[in-house]
Each structure stands twice: as structure tokens, then as C-alpha cells.
Amino acid sequence: MTAPTPLSASVPPGTAAPRRWSGLAGLVRRASATLAIAVLVAAGAGVTGVAPAAATTTPSPSPTASDPQVVAAPLAGGVVSPGDSLAISIGLTAGTTALPATQATVSVGTDPLATRSDIDDWLASPAEDRAPTVVGTASLDPAAADERASAIVRVPASDPVLTDRAPGVYPVLTTVTAAGRTLQSASVFVIPTAATTDVAVIVPITAPPTGRGLLSTDDLAGLTAQDGSLTAALTGVQGTDAIIAVDPAILAAIRVLGTTAPATARDWLTRFEALPNDRFALQFGDADPAAQVAAGVVPPLAPTSLAAYIDPTGFAGDDPAPTPTPTGTATPSNSDTDDASGLPTLDELMDVGATTALWWPESVTADVLSALGAGGTLTITATTAIATPTPPARARAGEAGLLVTDADLSAALSRAADAPDALDRSAALAEASALEALPATGGATIVALDRNPDRTAVALRAAIDAAQTFPGARPLALGTVISGEPGEVSISDEALATARVDAVPRLLDGEQRIETFASVIADPTLLTGVERAEILQLLSLGWTGQDAAWAEALDTHAAATQTTLSAVGILPPSPIQLVAADAEIPVGIRNDLPYPVTVTLHAHSDDLRLEVAEDIPVEIGPEQSTRASLPVKARVGSGTVEVDLSLTSPTGVRIGPEQSLEVNVRADWETIGLIVLSVLAAAFLLLGAVRTVRRIRRRPEAEEPETAGPDTTTDADTTEPPKEQS
Template structure:
């Protein structure tokens, strides 16, 4: 979440009071202009200000969170207001070197002016002031930083002019720093004040166009005690613009490189007294690559295992816990499988996952990653990919101001028995409060409102002046609370914001090294005596809950659809991981981009549900009593699927004899015949062809195929064929009879001729064989009787 600009220092959520705060800041600028107009010029000369030293080169600067400029009004009464959140003019005031003030020597102060508008800013005059009275309690500090409308203290009435200097013109997007050197004697009246306020305004002509205030601990006042501060910081990655259930190798190599995001995050946190909330997706993504994981990622993972910090898991992909509780899901979402992303070839004998968890003990630091030997040929289980030696696993860290009534009990039931809550989610108490609290019977650690805002502003600061201002305000809060009788307090870094890691490490060191504070662990905060607090009901918007409900329903549909696969995890695993990545807390900062990403994901899931379907067909002619209806099934998935094909006729002209189970290869089509039998009568029939998984889950949309049934054609055709066969057979028999008769007639005629020759005494002509002396007696040589009719 973006840090609030010039945050009001109070132990409650400041967001509901933004409109009032703007009016406060406008009034602050009015008072500053009215009281500094007459005295600034003489003091500038007496304070030894070098106007030329105040001009520095401008550099490109974008719009930054945590600015401290306000709209102002002309001391002459032109009443031209300029709100920083609308105009983009910001003024920041900070000591040039330190994050606290000491008056034993001249004080160097820097005033940074940022023009984040789209227009050029004319040259003007910068006026520097200080608080006119001691800031020794929370009310006085709140009034100085953001005075009440009806207040009479703070910048509106008690500021003291210190100096003024010229400011050069600024192009759109430019920034400059105006330097002041103020004698320590100018702060003599505040020698005993634990906190001193500084302010500045920018005038163009007679108009105050921007102003800002800040507060710093007085290093000359001995600390009356020390506040134990527990810090929690996330170790996460940005959203990738879509549903990224796993981080790919290229991104991991980039982020774990020498100057990569994850490397810089670990540099800022490792070895310092800060609890680290780790996104398990990072660990699983590295381990899932096996031997193909980048060397830098394996080294980073080993380094993470070696840190002495308290570590605890966030939800996978830092998924929003509160919205899950408010939807009443049966249980918090967790990854179900990584089998789709695991290649057995990457887990051969001797291949390691880059870290030895040692049953919860950190491995000794070495130059090379420790690589245990997995079972040859076996891929790691989901549990093995997610396993890590966390210090504790009972913490819930929901997004800021998202927890509603009943959510803490839901977290308890899920095993997350201690929740880290933002200050805006809990009713404030009178006076300083410790972090440990009991809310609706549940244990919680409540972040301190006065520390959280400057902590986050400092971690995201883009310039040195901005960082010193935010860090100074945080130390001022601690200086006021140093003597309070409270135990450990909590401050949390933001998730989803672009933290400057160098600023984070310097900030942690500043808190631990100040005279007003010390660093503590989360275990100390949790173990402190709790205070009863009241939850502020902050449910997430109806629109967001409705959108997430659609996503959960879509995932459930894909889970049922996945029963067409031999290994359902190939679909259910990535779908669950992608769903959780779209619930990443970081998306809350960009609702428009989140809506677009969710819409794309839902379209993709609808595509998955429609990836196995029946191909529509033209009219089928059924001309036999028993046949098969040809059905073509299309599979667009990269995996083989098994479906059951069922045909349902619209009337009794066709009877489906059985359902057919068919396996279709990846990204292909297959035709199957479903047996049907002709019923009573002929005519048109509509066949509804539908698919189900082997477990009975409907797959795709049924398809209607028209059919024309003429089953009696089969009998008619058989009769015609039989008639033809009989006719052909009859003709053959008749021809044989006629041939035999002709043969018999010819034989009879020959016999008669032979008889006639015998009677007349004609010598018979000898046979050819007889000429050669061969005699062959045959039955044909015997005399034949005349044929009788």
C-alpha cells in the first residue's frame, strides 16, 4: 500500500480522515505564510544563508508516495490553494546529513522541491521555519504535522521563521534542493523539547504554492527510555501482469543475480533483527527446476537457508487471506500439485534442490550450495518442494485493512493462530499501546500507526532528503514514546510497493542504533502481555469478493473436468497455482490491472473446459436394423483424454444399445461408432451426442446430429437379392438341361448312323491308332443299340 502523505501521528487508521487532513495542511500553509512573510528576509541575512548554495541541478523525478507538500494561500489574501495530491508540488524538509537534530553547531537543512506536475514551475522563494513551542507529547506532534481546523498550536500559530532563499524555476517532472545553514542558537528555546518541528513553504510571487512540515528527535535531550520495535518484512516478487503460478528460470536468474530484486531484498534483511515473511512460490519455483535451476538461484536459496532471522511463510504467492475467509471457503487455498512442471530428467541421481533444510536446522555457510541426493528418477513431492525450516508457521499476515468480523476465528481454524494486523483494522486506544492484543478471543499483533506510515515512506524514498524526513519522523515518534510504559511495538514493511532495498537496510540500522529504540523479535512481541482491543470491520469490496468467487467456481469446474485425464493433477495443479497468484496482495494496489488479468484467466479456463468436444456432423442415413453412429471427438489438450460417448435419440425410431469409452490422443481427433438399432418405423431422428468423463462428469456441450432412418430398406434389398439369386440359379439349371438334351440327341444320331453302316457292309474306317498298329479297345468300339425315344 502507498504510504500516506505527511501522515497524522495517531494510533488509528488515517485513511478516513484524508479530506480533513487536506484542510489541515492548507491551513498550515496559510499560517506559515502569514507569520513568515515579514521576518524571513532579515533572518536570512542574519542566519548566514548562502542563497547561491541553495541552487542545485534538477533531475528527473516521478510522482512519489509519502510527500509532505501541501497547498498554501497567499499571505496577501489571494487564497490560491494547491493540494499536493492534485497539483503534484511537494516540499520536503530534513537535516542535510542526520535523521535527528543537535544544536551544538550550525544546523544544515535541505528543502527539496519536486514538481511532479505536467507544467513548468516559475522561480520563487523558499522560507524555512521551526516549531515555536516544545513538542513533548503525541497531541503536539499531531498538531505540528497536521493541525486540527480549530487548533491554535503547531504551524498555524506558533512557528518561528528561520531563513529564506531563492528557488529556481523547475521544468515539469524536475526537482531541486535548496540548502540552508541555521545557527544552533536559533533553536535555543527548544533545548528541552524531545522533538523539534521544521517547516518550509514555496512562494511564487505572493502565492504559497506548496508547503511541508516534518519533525525530528532532539539528540541533545537524553532518552528517557527505549522502545522495543519488532519489524516484519515480506520477501516477495512483483506481479508479472498475469497468472504466474511458478516463476520461470529466466526470471529467477534475473532476480537472483548480483543486482537482482531478490538478491537486494535479502541483502537488506539478512542478519538484521527483522522477521521475514517468505513467499513459498519462490522456493518451490527454484526447486521445481531441479538440475536446470540457475546457479544464482540455487546459491540464493542456500543463502536464505543460512540467515539467522526469524522466518515464517506467507500464503503461496502471498494470496489474500481475508477474501478467502470472507467467502467462507472450506479451507485456505494451498497448492495441490507441481507434477505438470516436473521433468524426471532434471532429478537424476546426485541432483539436488540447492538447499539442505537439515530437518529444520540451517546448513553451515559454504561457497557452494549443499546438494542432497534425491532418489534416482523420482521427482519431489509437493510437500518436499514447499518444505522449509521456518521459525514458526502459525502467523497470518492479511493485507492492510481487509479483515472483517469473524475472519480471525477462520484463521485460527486454519492453524494461523496469530494475525499481524494493520493499525487501521483495530480501534485505537488512549495512550501508547503495545503490539500484543486479544481481539474477539484471538491473538493478534497490531502495528503501530505512528511508526508504520513513516517506516514505509522511508523504505520507498527515492531521494536522500525524502528518506531522512521519513526516518526522522519515525525516530521522533520513538523519542516521544521512549518513556512510555509499554512493551514491544510492531511495524511492518509494505507488500507490493517498490521498496528501495538500500533505504530499508539503512532504516533498520537507524532504528536499532538510536538512543530511543531497540530491535526485538516477533516472538518477543507475541509473548508480551496482550491488551484487549476491538476490531474495525473492514471487509473487502463486494465487487472483489464477487470476482474471486467466480474464480473459485471456475477452478472447481476445471477440477471436475480434469477427470478426463489419467493424471488429473496435470490440470488441477497449474490451475490452483494460477488462481493463488491472482490473489497476490500486490494486486490490491492496481485494481484495473487485476481485473484485466482475472478476465484473461477466466477466458483461458473456459477454453480448457471446451477443449474436449464432439465435432458437429451432417445428416446420417440409417438403412439397417443395427449400425454404428459415427462420432468425431476433438481433443485440444496436450494430454490424452478418455471420454464416454453417449447418444440419445429424440424418438423410438432408433435405440442406443450401449455407451462407448474412447481415448483421444493429445491435440488430435478420433472417430468412434456408437452402436444403435432400428426401432419402430422410419423417419427423422435427432441424435444428441454428449461426452462424460469416466467418473460421470459432463464434458463440453452436447451436439445434435440429424439422422434419417430407413431400416426396411434392409429387408427389401435382401428380397431383391434373393430374387436375383433365384433367377440366376434357374437360368443356369435350364441351360444345363438343354445342353444335356442336345448331347443325348447327338449321341443317338451317331449310334443310328453306325447301325446303318453295319447293315450295308461298308467297311469302317480304321482309327488313327490302328494305322500305326495300336489297337485300343474301348467301350465306344462296342456296338450301340439304337437310341430310343
């Protein structure tokens, strides 16, 4: 599968895109866009001057209320440069009841809104007397329930209401009467000055929060698909001057798989590495460094090993996935894999191509900033944490170096980047333009978009462009911001996420137990590295606003930790009948880990009737059980003996719970048995002898056999003797 097509057709995936327009080119672009809108409006309405566009009825993107709602906003980000017209887009969304045709009226103010407070007040609660000049009306077609009727009101550039205006931020009020109610929508437009300002836009690229140490293959396939959120984020920043803040866990999740990673994920990684944008690494998993520091963890945690996640088959071919050499110091300088193995090291897995390291917590206090800045690393913080009026973008609070972002402008542009609906996005962009026209920081302006992994590429690009193509804006590089001379500021403590701070000690306690237990395997980092990665993911800022899901993830992790700790142990033994003086008793030991383990079996008995071997080393294969032979020797006496069994790792750490083996010693049975057997054997021998003798005596006497030889008899011997005469 090829990489998704970027927003600009002239920018092929994986290549550096041209810089976005700025200055005069930006004005030309806005003017062209506005002119195109004007042509469409004129063609549809068939009138000139202040003409409404042909009203259309389109489905509302996300109606959430039963009452009708009206939203109106200037196009082109609300910026009206000399020679530009003012176009107001209007959308009337019906509630649960259909609306008949109606008319919208647009009016503007003559006096500018001088401060940001004035802008906030106007947008929150518009006062009609601040916008007395009616500049146009538009007809809105009937709208069915939960549908939207739209129109555009355009004020030509030649209208005196625009040509006679001085630079500034001016109120716009749109009024609609619907369902017997008067609905109003307040917005603003900006007549820019000729002043120039440097603007840096920081865009976070993060994934949805997870309790796993790394994203799974299925997660990567979905997030980097053509319609995936990571693809949208990459497409949104490609071709802009945005500064990318990326979660290194995303890159590591792809790199550990090598060639076995989904094709879309490998294409995404290639495109990311080819971007020319300045960048820095967020903490692994976008973990909250402020919560860790507040819990006493200084410096914040870093991954120790990702070796357990590496798929060796992804690096077995002739063309393994490339693993870039680290170019900066934004990731820990740990190496958990031997380069000679051909597998990537921890540094290579987490490299984002940054040349500097930054902390970006959600909220800070003076103590947190002091701890984070102790190592010389700068911290990104918002103007809401700065007590000094109009702070510089590059600041210092004591020894802590800061990059100060414009909180209000960042929030407005974040709403624009989050808005899937074009009209809602236009309203947010108009507000952002007004805020940018009244800077809150001295010198440069830094915008930091909120973390949101579900933005569309179009909305994200619109927010970035609005900030950096504002008339007079010049894109500011990260290195330039950092190298600026810092101004001293004071800190106004913000509220930290208490639940996240409280979770840190509990997670570290589980990690400590895993660390001691892991000595049962040859490479303990296979267990400790996974535990550390999961802890950082659970401390992610992405869990903000998802309290129930986060609590469930914490419980799941705690259960998994306990499962790991109980993965090796002695199987409950059954009672043993010992009838011999010497024997070997089998003891079952299980190993549920996917790695071979080495343990020592210890046996102890205080009973003198039984002598047991005390230490027996045992090796068990992965996910197997084995039987260890425990030599025992019975002594004088019989009875029941309790033998205490336990396991320790090669470093002497107790593994699993102890077990008690019950041995019924009956060793004197062996002597009795030998005597009985001897007596029986002698009796059988005697009986056999008696029977043999008696059988011989009853047998008839044997006759003498004739002696064979030569015949030696003579005739005299054979002559009958003479008969006696009578």
C-alpha cells in the same frame, strides 16, 4: 551469472551478514555522516556557523505539477543526538516556468510537539508561530523548467538553539519565495531521550500480482536479475534484523524448475535460504485471508498440488536442484509427489524455513480475527483495528492471538522505503523518527512495511535502519514477540475489500466444476492444483489499487476455466445412412488437454427400428482426437432415428454437452439387394449354359480317326479279281 552484490561490500551474496549498528554505534554513524555533510558544506560555502551549501541544480526525479514545489527535510532521519549538528536539505523544483535565483529560510520551534496528533497537524498545515526561530538561510540557484535547485542549511552542534533543548519532537519550517508565491515545507527533528525500546520490523517479499498459478520463467529471470525487484528486496534486508514475510509461491516457482530455472533465480534462492533472518510464510500468492473468511471459507485456502508445474528435466541430472526439508508448520502438510520419484513434494516446494505460522490480512473485523485465530495461529493487525488505547504489541482479542503493528510508523517508513528520491525519503524518515519517539503501542513496537514489489534496495535498507537504529532501539526477534504475555484488547472493525470478498464464491464455483471434470484424467490434481493456485493468486493483496487489471485477470481466468471444462467432448456428428442390418458407426471424440483421458461413450435411442450399444470405454491421447466405433443393429422398418450421444468420466461425471446423431435406417435394402443379385446370378448362369449348348450344336461332326496296328492283309486280298471275259 553471479548473485548481485549486496548493499554492503563486506557481505558476500548467500552469506550471513553482520548485524547493523545500534545504540552508541548508531549515534557515531549518524555523527560521522553529519560531519561529512558539514565538511562538504563548509568547503562549498567557505563560511562557518549557519552556512548554506553551494546550491546545485539537478533534474527533478518526478515533477508532476505545473507549479513550483519545495521539499525540505533534516538529514540523518531527523535525529539530533547530543553533539550532532542539524542539517536541513532543501529542494526547489520549478514547474513549467523557469525560476530565478532565490533564498530559502529555515526556522525551528521552541516548544516540542507533544502528541502524534500535533505532528500530523503540523505536517499537514504548519503554523508559522510554532517555528519562530530562524536558524539559517541558503541561496538557491536558478532552476530551469521541471528542474530542481538544491541547498543545505546546517546548524552547528554548538549552537544554543540545539544545546539548550530538552528531548522531544520539534517543528522545522522552510520558506521560499518563488514566482511571486511563498512556498513552505514543514518537517520535524527529534532530540532523543535515553529510553530504550524493542523494535521489530516486518518486511514483505512479494512479486507483482499475476493470474498464473506460478511465475513464469521469463518473470523469474526479470525479477531476479541484477536490477530486478526481488533482487532489490533481498539486498535491502540482507545484513539487517528485519523479519521477512515471504510469499512461498516465489520459492515454489523457482523450485519446480530445478536446474532449468534461470541462473539468476537459483542464485537468488540460494541467497534467500542462507539469510539468518526470522521469517514466516504469507499465504500462497499473498492471498487475502480476511476476504476468504468473510466469504465463509474457514480455514483459508491452501495449495493442493503443484505437480503440473514441475519440469522433470530439471531433476534428471546427477546434481538436481536442492529441495530443503520443511522445518516448520507455516506451509500445508500436503505431499503431492512420491519421494521415490526424485521430484519435490508440495511441502518442499513451499518451504520458507519458518518455525511459526502467521496470518497477515490487509484489514480485519472481530469476526474475521475470531475465525483466523480458531486454529491458534496469530494474526498481524494494525493499531487502526484496535479500539484499546496504547495496545500492547502482543495482544489477544477473545481467543484470537494478535501481533499489533504501529500503523502510523509503518506508513511513514513504508513511504520512505517506496521513495526513489533521496529528499522525499529524508522527509518520510524524519516523520518516522518523530513517531517512533512517541510510541503508539505499549512495550515493544512492531513495524510492518506495506507490500510493494518495486522498492529499491537503498530505500528499503534506509527504512529498516531508521527503525532499528533509532537511539535506544533494540532489534526484536519474532520468537520474542510471539512468546510475550498478551494483553487483552477490543477490536474496531475495519472495512474489508468487498469486491475481493464477492469474488471468492465465483472462483470456488469454477474450482468445483474443475474438480468434477478432472476425473477424466488419471491424476486429477494436475488440473485441480493449477486451479487452486490461480485462485489464490487472484485473491492476492497485490491487486489492491489495480482494479481494472484485476477485473481483466478475473475475466481471463473465467474464460480459461470454461476452456478447460470444454476441452473434452464429442465432435458434432454428420447424418448416417444405414443400409445394413449390422454396422459400426464412427463417433469422433476430441481431447484438448495435455494429458490422456479416459471416458465412456453412451448412446441411447428410443426407436425400435435401431438397437445401439449403450456403453463404450474410450481412451484418448493428449491433445488428440479419436473415432470410437458404435455398434448398431437395424430392426424391422426404415426411417430416420435420433441417437443421443454423451460422455462420462470413470466416476460417472457428465463430460461435455450431449450430441444427437441422425441415422437414416434403410435395412430392407439389404434383402432386396440380395434377391436382385441372386436373380441376376441365376440369369447369367442360364444364359451361359444356353450359349454353350448352341455353340456345340453348330460345330461340324468329328471324323473317326484311323486305327494304327500291324498290317494283316494277304496277297489274295491284294490280287485284283479276274476280268470278265467277253
